[in-house]
Amino acid sequence: MAESTETRSSVDTDVARITELLREARARTIRLIEPLSDEDLRVQHDPLMSPIVWDLGHIAHFEELWLTRNVHGKVEFGEMPGIYNPFEHPRRVRGALDLPGRDEVLEILSEVRQRVLDKLETLDLEAGDPLLRDGYVYAMVAQHEYQHNETMLQTLQLKRGSAYRAPRAFSVPDPAIQVAVGSMVRFPGGMIPIGTGDRRVAYDNERPRHLVGLQPFRIDVSPVTNAQYIAFLEDGGYSRRELWSEAGWAWKQADEASAPKYWSRDGTTWHTRVFDRTGPVDPRRPVCHVTYHEAEAFARWAGKRLPNEFEWEAAASFDPQTGAHRTFPWGEDPWTPAHANLDQLTFETAPVGAYPLNISPIGCYGMIGDAWEWTSSDFRAYPGYEMFPYPEYSETFFGSEYKVLRGGSFATRPGAIRNTFRNWDYPIRRQIFSGFRCASDD
Ligand code: AVJ
Ligand code: FE
Numbered sequence: 001m002a003e004s005t006e007t008r009s010s011v012d013t014d015v016a017r018i019t020e021l022l023r024e025a026r027a028r029t030i031r032l033i034e035p036l037s038d039e040d041l042r043v044q045h046d047p048l049m050s051p052i053v054w055d056l057g058h059i060a061h062f063e064e065l066w067l068t069r070n071v072h073g074k075v076e077f078g079e080m081p082g083i084y085n086p087f088e089h090p091r092r093v094r095g096a097l098d099l100p101g102r103d104e105v106l107e108i109l110s111e112v113r114q115r116v117l118d119k120l121e122t123l124d125l126e127a128g129d130p131l132l133r134d135g136y137v138y139a140m141v142a143q144h145e146y147q148h149n150e151t152m153l154q155t156l157q158l159k160r161g162s163a164y165r166a167p168r169a170f171s172v173p174d175p176a177i178q179v180a181v182g183s184m185v186r187f188p189g190g191m192i193p194i195g196t197g198d199r200r201v202a203y204d205n206e207r208p209r210h211l212v213g214l215q216p217f218r219i220d221v222s223p224v225t226n227a228q229y230i231a232f233l234e235d236g237g238y239s240r241r242e243l244w245s246e247a248g249w250a251w252k253q254a255d256e257a258s259a260p261k262y263w264s265r266d267g268t269t270w271h272t273r274v275f276d277r278t279g280p281v282d283p284r285r286p287v288c289h290v291t292y293h294e295a296e297a298f299a300r301w302a303g304k305r306l307p308n309e310f311e312w313e314a315a316a317s318f319d320p321q322t323g324a325h326r327t328f329p330w331g332e333d334p335w336t337p338a339h340a341n342l343d344q345l346t347f348e349t350a351p352v353g354a355y356p357l358n359i360s361p362i363g364c365y366g367m368i369g370d371a372w373e374w375t376s377s378d379f380r381a382y383p384g385y386e387m388f389p390y391p392e393y394s395e396t397f398f399g400s401e402y403k404v405l406r407g408g409s410f411a412t413r414p415g416a417i418r419n420t421f422r423n424w425d426y427p428i429r430r431q432i433f434s435g436f437r438c439a440s441d442d
Helices: 001-032 037-043 054-070 091-096 102-122 133-158 224-234 248-254 293-299 311-316
Strands: 183-185 190-194 210-214 217-220 263-266 269-274 277-280 372-379 399-406 423-425 440-442
Touching: 001 102, 001 133, 037 054, 037 190, 054 133, 102 210, 133 210, 133 248, 183 311, 190 311, 210 311, 217 399, 224 293, 269 372, 293 372, 311 399
Parallel strands: none
Antiparallel strands: 183 217, 190 210, 217 440, 263 269, 269 277, 372 399, 399 423
16 A cells, blocks of 8 residues: 555656646746737748747647657657648748747647646656656657747847847846966866766767767866957957868858957947847957857967867866766756856856856866857767657757757756757857857867
8 A cells, every 4th residue: 555655646746747847848938928029929030040939839849749649659750740840841931831820829839738738647657668757758848948948049139120128037146256267277088978878858969978088188267258259359360361261261251250240349349239238248258159160260369279079078077086977067956046147037148257156177167058168079979879769859960060069058948958968050150159168188
């Protein structure tokens, strides 16, 4: 008797935990769209980004696919047919699709959610199916919504018409510690564990944990700041051919780029716009909205290079003194607003030093939060990679076209970031919240 009571109550706990996970994800999505008009939801603000209402419909359809259909046995198709299939309809054409209105899409979202919660009551999550075990597929669907929230914020920063009235909840703190911006720390190298064996929340591309041999290297103690970037800019960084790769120079010429995206020059000072606020560029903050190519040119100018993703992960997670491996730079504690500038509601990067807890074992500040960090690595499968549960999340994108970014941004939800998390994008993209730090050989 005692045993069955225990089993029953752990099932109830799972149901309650998963219900809350999904509820909270949705509350955030709704909060982000509240300031938007029907027109703001419907239009395609930029060819690079979907109309916001497409993200909303796609969130609903992804949830329906995974949590009402694929929870029963074999996964027959990875993504959904129809207007929300991202492969059938590339972003630049999504504005022309027959998309629902605001009320209609909100209705679809809640109708799907009701069916998901009804279904959840009937499932045995511990019957052995790895899709259901420990609620994996629910964590996957929540992370999908989180990731689309960040995508929506990229769109809203690009927004046409009046600026997005960002629903701010927190201000970023003032710097509380001195960080020696521009200086580097040494990582001793060795056979370092990279990736994870986690099957509760991690994506297939983060697995398996494996040892990577690293030479000793040095890495910046902080992300590259606006002050450092302005020094590069004012030293002719954008006109010195030798600092750029061939692809980088071609991008820069075609784009006519001469500063990070959203920057403009007003006399002798640089200004930038962040959603509905425009002001002077704060020299103390990490640079944001740069391409891989700009990051690489800066690094060459500084006599450094970009870290590869293994060096980045080692510097964020590994303690050479003890051999311990951390989930977050600060350790195992789940994120709180004191740990790092994550979770969207500041709607901006913070000055370096604002989060005294955000330091890795070797002393790197700010590896998680503020801005994603470009690495020199192509997005590839780890040795022993096994696709799970569908190829279209990771496998479809493996290859030399994409560069890996690490660490998340202010626009990343905490449930979608950890030291092992791998993001990727084209090296010419900078509507994403992207910055970088440099490394060098020892
Ligand atoms: C991991 C951010 C590159 O947006 O293409 C969303 C996340 N995958 N829906 C993307 C994702 C499917 C993905 N990134
Ligand atoms: Fe998606």
